Each structure stands twice: as C-alpha cells, then as structure tokens.
Amino acid sequence: MRALTTAASGMQAQQMNVEVISNNLANMNTTGFKRQRAEFQDLLYQNVQAMGMNSSDAGTIVPTGVQVGLGVQASSIYRITEQGSLNNTGNPFDLAISGRGYFRIQMPDGSDAYTRAGNFAISAEGQIVTPDGYPVAPGIAIPQDSREVSINSQGQVQALIDGQTEPQTVGQLELATFFNEAGLEAVGDNLYLESAASGAANVGTPDSPGYGAVMQGYVESANVNAVSEITALIQAQRAYEMNARVITASDEMLAASSNLR
Numbered sequence: 029m030r031a032l033t034t035a036a037s038g039m040q041a042q043q044m045n046v047e048v049i050s051n052n053l054a055n056m057n058t059t060g061f062k063r064q065r066a067e068f069q070d071l072l073y074q075n076v077q078a079m080g081m082n083s084s085d086a087g088t089i090v091p092t093g094v095q096v097g098l099g100v101q102a103s104s105i106y107r108i109t110e111q112g113s114l115n116n117t118g119n120p121f122d123l124a125i126s127g128r129g130y131f132r133i134q135m136p137d138g139s140d141a142y143t144r145a146g147n148f149a150i151s152a153e154g155q156i157v158t159p160d161g162y163p164v165a166p167g168i169a170i171p172q173d174s175r176e177v178s179i180n181s182q183g184q185v186q187a188l189i190d191g192q193t194e195p196q197t198v199g200q201l202e203l204a205t206f207f208n209e210a211g212l213e214a215v216g217d218n219l220y221l222e223s224a225a226s227g228a229a230n231v232g233t234p235d236s237p238g239y240g241a242v243m244q245g246y247v248e249s250a251n252v253n254a255v256s257e258i259t260a261l262i263q264a265q266r267a268y269e270m271n272a273r274v275i276t277a278s279d280e281m282l283a284a285s286s287n288l289r
Contacts, residue, residue: 037099038271060145061250127240129203132165145218168199181241183234
C-alpha cells in the first residue's frame with residue numbers, strides 16, 4: 029500500500045519543518061541571526077498509464093493518464109537575509125550594518141569568516157575582536173592610551189589619545205558582499221563561510237555604492253517574527269497529524285483485508 033510510505037514521507041518532511049522553525053525561535057534573540065525556511069518538492073511519480081498513449085487502434089490518445097505520487101522530500105532550507113532591526117546598546121564596540129555586507133573575521137587557521145553579528149569587544153592587545161576573540165579584519169589595533177574611540181558610517185576608526193586634542197585615525201573597517209548570500213555556509217558562532225554557491229567575497233568600504241553603513245553603538249537583531257513562526261508551527265503540526273491519520277487509516281484497511289474470509 030503506497031499510502032503508508034507516502035504519508036511517512038509527509039511526516040518526515042513536517043518533522044524537518046518543525047526543526048527549522050524551532051531553530052528560528054531558539055535564536056530569536058541571537059544578534060545578527062537570519063531565519064530559515066524549509067522548502068519541499070514532490071517525489072517521483074509512478075506511471076500506471078502514461079499520458080499520450082494510444083487507447084485504441086483508431087489512434088485515440090489518453091488525455092491525462094494515471095500517475096500516482098509517492099510523497100514529498102526536502103529540497104532546500106533557504107536562509108532569508110533581510111535586514112533585522114537595529115538596537116541601541118551604548119557600547120562603542122557594538123557595530124551594526126545598515127544595508128548589505130558582512131564583517132570579515134580572521135580565523136585562527138588564517139582563513140576568513142563572515143558575520144552580521146557586531147557585538148564586538150576589545151582585546152588586551154587593543155584589537156577589535158568577536159566574543160570568541162577572533163580579530164575583525166583587517167586587524168585594527170587601538171592605542172592603549174586612548175580615551176575615546178569613534179567609528180563613523182564609512183568604517184573609519186578614530187581614537188582620541190591622552191595629551192592630544194584631535195582624534196587619530198587608527199584603522200579602516202571593511203565589509204564583504206556576496207552575489208548569493210543565501211549560499212553562505214553557516215558554521216555556528218554567528219559565522220558564515222564562503223562557498224561555491226555564494227560566490228567569491230567582494231570586499232569594499234562601508235557606505236560606498238553596494239555596501240551598507242556601519243552604525244556604532246548598535247547591534248542588529250534577529251529577523252525572526254515570533255507570530256509568523258508560531259503560525260507556521262501550527263500549520264506544520266496539523267500537517268503532521270493529518271499524515272499520521274493517513275497511516276492509521278491505511279493500517280485499518282490492511283487489517284480489514286487480512287481478516288477477509
């Protein structure tokens with residue numbers, strides 16, 4: 029009975045859907061998090077009678093045929109990269125991007141990672157780093173005797189040093205953009221890696237054409253809408269229940285047929 033495997037594939041699909049929704053809700057307060065959406069596609073069809081076949085010697089053709097679907101499977105989990113809201117924190121090392129772009133992070137193995145989470149801090153050496161201590165490229169060092177640090181929308185980092193009246197430029201932040209942002213590989217810790225699907229990183233200056241502006245003292249919230257996620261969760265739950273009922277009905281039909289005398 030095909031209904032058993034078909035309904036089972038539907039239950040598996042909705043289970044994955046719930047897992048994606050639960051991850052969105054779990055990260056609704058994660059800085060810079062981008063919500064995901066599960067997408068599905070139907071499986072191959074079994075042709076009981078192919079459409080377009082001759083139905084008689086007179087040349088008449090079957091108009092629609094008989095095709096039986098075999099269920100559903102996951103096609104992709106798509107990341108939605110729309111801008112999250114910006115929250116004022118008052119921390120001078122919290123940075124948000126208003127528009128396109130990712131901060132470039134220098135990993136311990138020398139490779140680059142990318143993030144929208146700008147909840148940065150300063151290390152003992154004066155470098156702007158992530159919460160895990162990874163330097164923000166291109167490795168800006170702030171003098172130890174700085175009294176105030178300001179970062180403008182173009183990513184220029186200036187420090188007011190003791191004994192000086194004019195701020196000194198100590199570095200320039202960079203942003204990276206990708207042709208297909210949804211193709212970035214998520215590796216946890218709010219970090220993404222370049223992939224063949226995302227295309228190569230295009231590095232440029234913030235607030236220039238094609239790049240967002242840097243906002244000092246702000247962080248970008250997750251773009252998760254709790255009401256939409258709960259609504260999607262209810263729909264996934266109901267779809268799961270209906271597929272479970274199909275399995276129950278199929279089992280009862282099999283039981284009835286096996287008890288025929």
